[in-house]
Amino acid sequence: SFDHVVRAPEDPILGVTVAYNKDQSPVKLNLGVGAYRTEEGKPLVLNVVRQAEHSLVNDKARVKEYLPIVGLAEFNKLSAKLIFGSDSSAIQDNRVVTVQCLSGTGSLRVGGEFLAKHYHERTIYIPAPTWGNHPKVFTLAGLSVKTYRYYDPSTRGLDFQGLLEDLNSTPSGAIILFHACAHNPTGVDPTLEQWGQIRQLIRSRGLLPFFDSAYQGFASGSLDADAQSVRMFASDGGECVVAQSYAKNMGLYGERVGALSIVCKTADVAGRVESQVKLVIRPMYSNPPIHGASIVAAILKDRDLYNEWTIELKAMADRIISMRYQLFEALQARGTPGDWSHIIKQIGMFTFTGLNTEQVAFMTKEYHIYMTSDGRISMAGLSSRTVPHLADAIHAAVTK
């Protein structure tokens, strides 16, 4: 019987939306999940996505056959080019295996299971803190999860010294998870120079970098700039693993489109690796869905759609950056105690406010503002209209 089953808690991130949906207040505000909203507070379907979908629907030659286990070949090729760059030597040498997966999470899971089965070191080091799903994904994939120092609460910045020390004392060959850009939840990224030092350490110690790239184009507004960390590692001849998501940068959240790439040392190894990745996928979900990947491929292969996409992407990134300035200024105007400059210094979708669990609970109870209990707020969920309400709530929480 199932009588003994105990009720599990809601997910720490997606559960915030569940609580928000139950709230009847007209001023309620969901800054929990990282999902883009317009100035009117509405979800956004990109114009290029609508155009691509329109042509897909009108193409009578399109059928609903199964995709291969590795997904849509054209999508995989274009995705690799997007993250590694069109001049990538690893792609030219056929050393990259790319498979379509179920967005970022699915790519991390398939990558994790492949590593647990075929890589000699089964420990993955993840930054402290990191996206709440990371430890769960990798543990269930069969890896053992440990952390390395990343964020320093006293500076609200990177604990670079701590990071180097911890990566230096991992077992040789260990897998190291990095956020390619716009670290979630902290919004704190290494500088390019620091990435250079990290790369040297990783290569000299024979560690394996595993990048989670969930925000390419979303952090700076430039697809190339946000891929620089990954490209640094993919172009040095060494191995690396990358999980890509199109949830945020194409707004394809619910379509679950992403890709896993494994950069190998030779084309021969890459062929064998791909054959084993297929054995991971087939019993898990057989093969991936066709619609979202077809949208992405249509946009990436058409010069006009691609250019229009970069403009829409930049507009989303710019709106988020402008929210940072508006919130910062609103707190200045209220004379809210404390240094809030991290709001404009942090990068990407989130601000790691430094508000504690009690302050977050207070803001939810008194102001109907929903956010994760670690004090992370999704800047993408904010608008000029709602900034004053949030600033009032933060002010009340820190002065109460």
Ligand code: LMR
């Ligand atoms: C987030 O961190 O809010 C997003 O990545 C959405 C998710 O699946 O948690």
